[in-house]
Amino acid sequence: MERISASAPVVNNKMYHISLGPGDIPPYILLPGDPGRIDAIMRTWDEAEEVAFHREYRSARGVYRGARIGALSTGIGGASTAIAVEELARIGVHTLIRVGTMGAIQPDIKVGDLVIGFGAVRYECASSEYAPPEYPAAASPEVVMALVEAAERLGARYHLGIVASTATFHLGQSRPGYRDYTWSGSRARMENLRRMGVLGFEMEAATIFTLSNIYRLRSGCVCAVIANRVTDEFIPEAGVREAIMVANEAVRILQEADKSRPTLRHTLSSLAVALEKLYGKLPGSTPPRGP
Ligand SMILES: O=P(O)(O)O[C@H]1O[C@H](CO)[C@@H](O)[C@H]1O
Numbered sequence: 571m572e573r574i575s576a577s578a579p580v581v582n583n584k585m586y587h588i589s590l591g592p593g594d595i596p597p598y599i600l601l602p603g604d605p606g607r608i609d610a611i612m613r614t615w616d617e618a619e620e621v622a623f624h625r626e627y628r629s630a631r632g633v634y635r636g637a638r639i640g641a642l643s644t645g646i647g648g649a650s651t652a653i654a655v656e657e658l659a660r661i662g663v664h665t666l667i668r669v670g671t672m673g674a675i676q677p678d679i680k681v682g683d684l685v686i687g688f689g690a691v692r693y694e695c696a697s698s699e700y701a702p703p704e705y706p707a708a709a710s711p712e713v714v715m716a717l718v719e720a721a722e723r724l725g726a727r728y729h730l731g732i733v734a735s736t737a738t739f740h741l742g743q744s745r746p747g748y749r750d751y752t753w754s755g756s757r758a759r760m761e762n763l764r765r766m767g768v769l770g771f772e773m774e775a776a777t778i779f780t781l782s783n784i785y786r787l788r789s790g791c792v793c794a795v796i797a798n799r800v801t802d803e804f805i806p807e808a809g810v811r812e813a814i815m816v817a818n819e820a821v822r823i824l825q826e827a828d829k830s831r832p833t834l835r836h837t838l839s840s841l842a843v844a845l846e847k848l849y850g851k852l853p854g855s856t857p858p859r860g861p
């Protein structure tokens with residue numbers, strides 16, 4: 571029987587939760603929360619195949635307008651999302667774009683609009699197990715710029731700003747609980763964040779941004795606004811296809827940029843490979859692995 575390390579479980583060369591191993595998925599990946607959104611994402615690609623489906627983690631790979639692209643659902647919330655980022659990092663994924671849905675908390679944001687987050691309020695709890703509260707949950711500038719460029723190209727109506735990632739959908743987002751249970755901290759949260767200019771509530775961006783910065787990965791987030799909490803409207807799926815298209819296009823933009831402008835790390839590791847071919851194995855050298 572295969573001996574499996576309990577501290578970093580890998581089963582048949584696949585990460586224990588996401589069921590993916592090195593090479594199974596392209597290093598540029600879309601991260602919806604909902605496994606059902608993988609179908610909608612695959613329908614927008616020119617080539618698409620499902621790769622694995624274990625627990626909440628459903629994955630696919632394909633090609634969008636010449637760009638190799640992957641997708642993995644994270645499930646709802648920071649805990650399952652942290653597992654996804656941990657395991658994706660170990661198999662060489664370096665660029666993560668959350669494609670989610672959101673409840674806007676500003677009155678001028680319409681249901682069906684998109685929100686591109688450049689930072690996230692860390693109410694989701696999972697990131698607190700990785701870094702103190704002073705550590706920011708910030709998206710990567712390159713990914714944010716690619717998302718903005720993509721939204722402009724596609725003529726999508728978008729808002730750029732800070733989002734709030736919560737640990738729960740109800741009390742964490744100032745909704746009453748069962749039998750109208752509430753308390754002052756929950757009731758005050760939405761109004762306080764609205765005054766601070768925060769655009770809306772979702773549940774995963776802060777985890778993705780925090781872990782990505784710690785692990786030197788790139789990340790960003792585009793969400794479809796399916797609800798507005800001020801105007802009290804809700805249209806499931808409003809803007810979801812647009813969010814997916816913006817994320818696809820951003821991956822294409824990033825891949826083009828990465829090809830024409832290799833990073834210092836990539837250049838150095840390519841050099842190490844070339845030297846290794848000439849002179850044999852160098853101590854501590856690793857093959858190039860994306861930007
Ligand atoms: O639409 P997704 O990506 O699942 O995201 C949003 O929807 C879920 C709540 O309904 C949370 O995961 C929230 O972040």
Ligand SMILES: O=c1cc[nH]c(=O)[nH]1
Pocket residue numbers: 671672673674739743771772773796797
């Ligand atoms: O209100 C909403 C809508 C989508 N996702 C959330 O987390 N909250």
